[in-house]
Amino acid sequence: xxxxxxxxxxxxxxxxxxxxxxxxxxxxxxxxxxxxxxxxxxxxxxxxxxxxxxxxxxxxxxxxxxxxxxxxxxxxxxxxxxxxxxxxxxxxxxxxxxxxxxxxxxxxxxxxxxxxxxxxxxxxxxxxxxxxxxxxxxxxxxxxxxxxxxxxxxxxxxxxxxxxxxxxxxxxxxxxxxxxxxxxxxxxxxxxxxxxxxxxxxxxxxxxxxxxxxxxxxxxxxxxxxxxxxxxxxxxxxxxxxxxxxxxxxxxxxxxxxxxxxxxxxxxxxxxxxxxxxxxxxxxxxxxxxxxxxxxxxxxxxxxxxxxxxxxxxxxxxxxxxxxxxxxxxxxxxxxxxxxxxxxxxxxxxxxxxxxxxxxxxxxxxxxxxxxxxxxxxxxxxxxxxxxxxxxx
Numbered sequence: 001x002x003x004x005x006x007x008x009x010x011x012x013x014x015x016x017x018x019x020x021x022x023x024x025x026x027x028x029x030x031x032x033x034x035x036x037x038x039x040x041x042x043x044x045x046x047x048x049x050x051x052x053x054x055x056x057x058x059x060x061x062x063x064x065x066x067x068x069x070x071x072x073x074x075x076x077x078x079x080x081x082x083x084x085x086x087x088x089x090x091x092x093x094x095x096x097x098x099x100x101x102x103x104x105x106x107x108x109x110x111x112x113x114x115x116x117x118x119x120x121x122x123x124x125x126x127x128x129x130x131x132x133x134x135x136x137x138x139x140x141x142x143x144x145x146x147x148x149x150x151x152x153x154x155x156x157x158x159x160x161x162x163x164x165x166x167x168x169x170x171x172x173x174x175x176x177x178x179x180x181x182x183x184x185x186x187x188x189x190x191x192x193x194x195x196x197x198x199x200x201x202x203x204x205x206x207x208x209x210x211x212x213x214x215x216x217x218x219x220x221x222x223x224x225x226x227x228x229x230x231x232x233x234x235x236x237x238x239x240x241x242x243x244x245x246x247x248x249x250x251x252x253x254x255x256x257x258x259x260x261x262x263x264x265x266x267x268x269x270x271x272x273x274x275x276x277x278x279x280x281x282x283x284x285x286x287x288x289x290x291x292x293x294x295x296x297x298x299x300x301x302x303x304x305x306x307x308x309x310x311x312x313x314x315x316x317x318x319x320x321x322x323x324x325x326x327x328x329x330x331x332x333x334x335x336x337x338x339x340x341x342x343x344x345x346x347x348x349x350x351x352x353x354x355x356x357x358x359x360x361x362x363x364x365x366x367x368x369x370x371x372x373x374x375x376x377x378x379x380x381x382x383x384x385x386x387x388x389x390x391x392x393x
Contacts, residue, residue, distance in 0.1 A: 003311050005081055012074075013081035015058060017088075023054055024091040028359055031091050034217075036356040041092055041217030051093050052124065060095050065102055065122040069114065076314035080259045084307075087263025090362040096124035099256060101179060104130075104249035108196065108237035117177060117198060129175035130249065131166035131223060138168075141181075141243060142190040146225060148182035148197060160184075160197060160235065162205070162228040168373070172221035173208050176201050179249075180225070185240050196242035198234040205229065216365030251323070253374050254331040258310045261338035261370070262303060264363045268338075268345035269299045271360070275349060286348060295344040303341070306334045325387050328380035336377055339367040 005013065027043055035041050043051075055061060064079050065071025079099065086095070105118045120126045137143030146164025153159060162182050172178060178199045185193030199206055205228030212220045237245050273296060276287035286292045313326040342363045346353035353360055371377050 003308060003315075005077065009074075009078045009081060012063075012078060013085060016060065016082050016085040019055060019058060019060065020085050020089050023051060024086075024089040024093055027091045028089065032356055032359065032362070035362065039217075040219065041362070043091060043093065048093070052096070055095055056124070061124055062097065062122045063095065064099055065097065066106060066118075069119040069122045071122050075318040076255060077311060077318055080255070080310055080314045083256050083259035084263040084266075087260030088267045090359045090366070097121045098128065100249045100253040101128045101130055103252045104179060104196070104245045105236075107245045107248050110233070112233055113198065113236070126176040127171060127174055129169050129171040129178040131169050131172070131178055131180045132246065133168045134165055135167050135222075141194060141246075144181065144183055144190070144194065146180075146182040147186070148184045148195055148230075151229065158232045160230045160232065162197065162199075162225045162230060164225050165223065166225070167222045168212070168220045169223055170218075170220055172223050173211065178206070178223075179236060181242055181246060182225075184242075188240060190243060192240045194242045194246075195239050196236040196245065197230050198236050199228065199230055203228055203230070214369060216362055216369065218366075218369070247324075250374055251317075251327045254327050255310065255314060255317070257370050257374065258306065258313075258330040258334035261334035261367065262307050262310065264367060265299065265303050265306070265338040265341040268342045268360065268363065269296065269303065271358075272296060272299070272345050272348050279350075292348060295348065299341045299344065302337045306330070306337050310334065325384060328375070328383040331375060332377045332380040332384075335367060335370045339364070339371060342367060 027047060030047075031041065031043060059072075062069075062071035063074045063082060064076075065073065067073045082095070086093075102118075102121065105113075105121065109118050117126075121128060132141075132144075134144055134146060137145065146162065146166065148160045148162045151159045151161045162180065164182065166172075166180070169178070178201075180197045180199045181194060182197060183189060183193055184195040187193065205226045207224045207226060209222045209224050212222060214220055236242070272292070273287075276292050276296075277285055279286045281289075309326070309330050313323050313330050316323045316326060342360055346360045346364065349358065349360065352358060355361070375383075
């Protein structure tokens with residue numbers, strides 16, 4: 001098996017690395033200052049507009065989107081390299097469009113939805129969100145109780161009326177549309193009874209209840225659906241078959257998270273290697289102490305392992321193979337690995353590592369949330385163990 005990127009993919013990875021170095025990293029001081037002042041995690045509107053212009057000019061939009069709507073249709077392997085480089089910075093910027101929701105749309109849209117939702121999304125004209133989790137039903141879709149019921153119209157067509165509550169939704173207050181998961185057949189539930197719907201911003205009954213501050217300056221939202229009426233043509237995919245495309249979306253994000261984790265861990269390791277030879281304690285350089293040396297050796301080994309695991313998973317995905325087991329492996333391994341490496345980098349930097357003047361603390365909080373969202377580490381380990389034990393049994 002060849003783990004080398006093609007020449008074109010290496011060039012793309014290098015291009016993204018330069019974009020991160022020249023455009024995103026210079027903004028980190030401002031990001032850190034705003035977060036430290038309690039103004040949240042983000043960049044200004046003018047900065048975001050400029051980054052959009054630069055990244056579009058560089059040809060970094062729609063990298064994994066279909067060619068027929070203006071994308072480049074790049075494989076998952078190429079996107080691992082892209083996201084590893086993006087993971088090295090704490091400046092919160094996403095190359096349009098966000099891949100997970102993109103992939104779910106690609107797998108499900110009708111021609112009408114392609115024109116109304118997918119194409120504008122690829123062009124960077126719209127922002128999306130997704131509502132899956134509910135109070136009391138996080139990683140277990142069988143616990144979902146938000147209902148979608150048919151409602152007839154005078155012309156003989158059917159709409160859907162949605163009632164329930166969703167939580168932990170990123171961008172819910174700003175998204176132009178939200179992909180909303182709901183139970184459309186109570187008897188079947190998670191086994192053929194969950195559907196996906198496209199709910200536009202401002203739809204009556206789609207009520208953003210509250211903004212929930214998260215660690216690291218981030219935020220999510222809680223949403224109540226109260227007789228939220230959705231036109232029938234905005235059913236996304238096949239009725240009752242929303243679980244499989246939702247898993248495509250989740251798998252895409254988990255692959256991204258593994259790549260981001262590698263990028264963060266690599267930067268943290270680089271920071272240790274730069275700082276340790278310069279810092280002396282009790283007359284000896286940190287780089288001469290065995291504890292630091294072992295941290296460096298273990299970090300390099302685990303980053304290498306995570307990188308190979310992630311490229312292996314992406315390659316199998318590009319071959320059309322079932323990678324649900326590998327997805328769970330890399331999501332758990334890479335996030336936990338990176339959290340450990342960043343923690344060691346903070347420890348090595350001493351008191352400076354505890355400040356909000358270095359990017360390490362935002363990397364640590366991002367990784368801490370990544371160990372939870374899109375499936376906690378424990379759930380993914382359970383998935384792997386259940387799969388293997390089931391085969392052996």
